[in-house]
Amino acid sequence: MLDDRKLAVLGAIVEDFVSTMEPVGSKSLVDRHHLDVSPATIRNDMAVLEEQGYILQPHTSAGRIPTDKGYRLFVDRISGIKPLTGAERRAIETFLAGAYDLDDVVMRTVRLLAQLTRQVAVVQYPSLIRSSVRHVELVPLTTKRLLLVLITDTGRVEQRAVELPDPVEDSSVAELRALLNACLDGKQLTEVATLIGELADRIHSADRPNATAVFSVILESLVERNEERVVVGGAANLAAADFSRGLREVLESLEEQVVLMRLLGESVDEQALTVQIGAENPVAGLRSTSLVSAGYGTGDRALARLGVLGPTRMDYPTAMGAVRAVARYVGQILAGS
Amino acid sequence: MLDDRKLAVLGAIVEDFVSTMEPVGSKSLVDRHHLDVSPATIRNDMAVLEEQGYILQPHTSAGRIPTDKGYRLFVDRISGIKPLTGAERRAIETFLAGAYDLDDVVMRTVRLLAQLTRQVAVVQYPSLIRSSVRHVELVPLTTKRLLLVLITDTGRVEQRAVELPDPVEDSSVAELRALLNACLDGKQLTEVATLIGELADRIHSADRPNATAVFSVILESLVERNEERVVVGGAANLAAADFSRGLREVLESLEEQVVLMRLLGESVDEQALTVQIGAENPVAGLRSTSLVSAGYGTGDRALARLGVLGPTRMDYPTAMGAVRAVARYVGQILAGS
DNA sequence: CCCTGGCACTCGACCGTCCCGAGTGCCAAT
DNA sequence: ATTGGCACTCGGGACGGTCGAGTGCCAGGG
Secondary structure, eight states, X not given: OOOHHHHHHHXXXXXXXXXXXXXXXXXXXXXXXXXXSOHHHXXXXXXXXXXXXXXXXXXXXXXXXXXXXXXHHIIIIIOOOOOOOHHHHHHHHHHHHTOOSHHHHHHHHHHXXXXXXXXXXXXXXXXXXXXXXXXXXXXXXXXXXXXXXXEETTSOEEEEEEEOSSOOOHHHHHXXXXXXXXXXXXXXXXXXXXXXXHHHHTSOTTTHHHHXXXXXXXXXXXXXXXXXXXXXXXXXXXXXXXXXXXXXHHHHHHHOHHHHHHHHHTTTXXXXXXXXXXXXXXXXXXXXXXXXXXXXXXXXXXXXXXXXXXXXXXXXXXXXXXHHHHHHHHHHHHHHO | OOOHHHXXXXXXHHHHHHHHOSOBOHHXXXXXXXXXXXXXXXXXXXXXXXXXXXXXXXXXXXXXXXXXXXXXXXXIIIOOOOOOOHHHXXXXXXXXXXXXXXXXXXXXXXXHHHHHHXXXXXXXXXXXXXXXXXXXXXXXXXXXXXXXXXXXXXSOEEEEEEEOSSOOOHHHHHHHHHHHHHHHTTOBHHHHHHHHHHHHHTSOTTTHHHHHHHHHHHHHHHXXXXXXXXXXXXXXXXXXXXXXXXHHHHHHHHHOHHHHHHHHHTTXXXXXXXEXXXXXXXXXXXXXXXXXXXXXXXXXXXXXXXXXXXXXXXXXXXXXXXXXXXXXXXXXXXXXX
C-alpha cells in the first residue's frame, strides 16, 4: 500500500524539512531531489501519505511536514545509519583515549556526543547492579564514624559515610574490612545482598551493632543506587533548535535524574540502537523531542545507555551513526582499563 | 548631585522594570509609588538620571530602563537586602538538614537556591586548598595499580588511580599508607607539597619508584584541582527570562567549568556578599547577566562561593537575601558534620 | 530656585487592507 | 498511473492610518 516512490517522497520530505525547518511543497521536492515525475504526481502521493498519517500540513495550502509516525517509518525503513567520516572516528579515539578515570570517561563522552551531533547528549553511568566488587574499603573518620568506599570492576567508586552506634577501635575496623573483602571480592553486586546476610551471622555479638550499621549502608547503596546517575551535556544546542515555548519544559526535564532514568530505562537490557520519537517516549515534557540511544558495555552485556536528545526534526541517520560509534568506543575503553 | 528623590525615582524605575519587564514612564511611576510630585517633575529627574548614565530609553518617546550603572547604584545605595520569610528559613533548614554527604549537600544547595530565587544557581565545591587532610587511603587494585583516596575535613573525597612502575605487594602498600597518614594527617593541604618533599627522602631506595608515582599523583591532585568543580542548577529558569538570542551563549558559558571558575573566582577570599552586574563580570558570554554570590565556609574562613545568576533585570534584594541565608546555613551544616 | 500644568511632538504598537505567491485539490486528457 | 491545466486558499509582507504613552520645553507660581 506504500509504493516505493511514496517512501522516497516521504524520505525526501523528512530530509528537506530537517535541513530547512520549513514545510516542503511538491515543487521544491522535484527539483531538489531528481525524482523523474511531475509535481502533480508528487501531490497525489502526498495526499495518500497525509491520509495515512505520515505527514500533515500546518495550514491549508502550505507545504507538508512529517508527523511522528512519518519519522518512525523514515527511521525504520527508509534511512540508513550514516557512518562517521574517518576524521570523526580518529577524533573520537584520541579524545576518549586521554581519559584517566571513569568520571573522566563519562564527562568526555558527553562532550564528544554533544559536539558530534550538535544535540543534547545523555550518558548513564555504568550500572552498579551489573558490575562486580573489586574492593571494599573502610576508613575510620572518628571513633563513631566510618567512610565506606566501594570500588567496582568498571572503575566506579561509591563512597558513603556510616554513623556507628558504638565507638570502635581501628583493629576491629581492620578485622571487619578483611572479612568484607574476603567475602565480597570479585562477586557480582547482585549476590552481595545474600552474601552479607550470611556474613551477619558470623559476627561476634559485641561488634554486631556496628557491623550491621555498615551492612545496612552497603545494602542501601545498592538498592537506592537504582537511581543511577545520568550526565547531561550540550544543553546549549537546544537554543538553536527553537522550541519557542517548550524549551523551559525540556530543560526542566533534563535536570531531573528520575526523569532521565525513566527516559533511558525503557529498554535498558537491549544493547541495540534505539530511537524514541516524540510522543513515543515516556516523559511528558519531552513529547516534542526524540532520543537516539544505545547500550554500551564490555563484551556483550550492556552496562548502561548513552544517547542524544534533540527535536523530533533531527538528523536521525547522522545521530544514529554517532551514537553507535561512540557506544562502541566507550565499551572498548571500559574493557581495556 | 543626586537628590534623595532622584534616588527614589531610580529605585522605583528599577523595581517597576524588574517586575513588568517593560520600559517605565513618568506617569505610571507617580501612581504606582505614591511619590507626591507631578509627572513633569519626575521627567526632569529622569532627564538628569539619563544624562548621568543611570537609565536610558530604548527608543525616543518610550519609557526608561536602568543601565548597568543604574543597577549598580540601586544595589549599593538604594535597595536593602530582603530577609527571607520564616517559612523560607524553615524550608532551607529542613531541606539541607537531610543531607548525608558532601555531594548531597552541594546538590541540595543548588536545587534550593534555584527554587528560592527562580534563577540559575551555581555552587562551588569547598576548595581543597583551604581544607586539611583527614585521611589518605591506598587501595591495591592490581599489583601495578593503586587507587588513591584523599579525604578532607570538609568531607570531600578525591580519588585517583595510580599506575605503578613496578609490581608491589600488599605489605609495602600498607607501609606506605601508614607513612603517609602519619605524615599528613590533620595537615593543611597547602603544607602537603613540602611535607611530601621531605617524606620522599625517607623511602627505601627499592620502593622509591612506586612511592614517587604515588606522590606525584597526590601533588597533581592538589595543583590541577585548582580547577575546582562548580555545580549548576535551575538552568530552566533562563527560559522564562527571555534572552532571545543570547540564551545559547549563556547556556554555553554555564557548561564550561573554566568559565564558571573565572566568574566565581574574581573575589574568592571574600566572605562578603558580592554582586557583579552585566558587563562587570569577566565572562564575555554573560554580559547580559548578573551574579549575586557569597563565600561560605566553617567559621570565618571562606571555603568556596555560591550564588545565583540571572538577567541583569533581576530582583536583587530577594536574590541577595536568599544567597546570604543559604550561604550561612551551608556553612553551619558543613561545620556541624 | 524648584515644582507644576500645559502643549506640541515623536514614535512604537496595533489594526485593517491589499496583494502576491507558494502550494493545494481536482479534473480531463494521454 | 501520470500529467498539465486551472481555480482556489491562505499565510506573510508591505502599506497606511490611528491611538496613546511618553517626552521635552516653557511659562507661571509657591
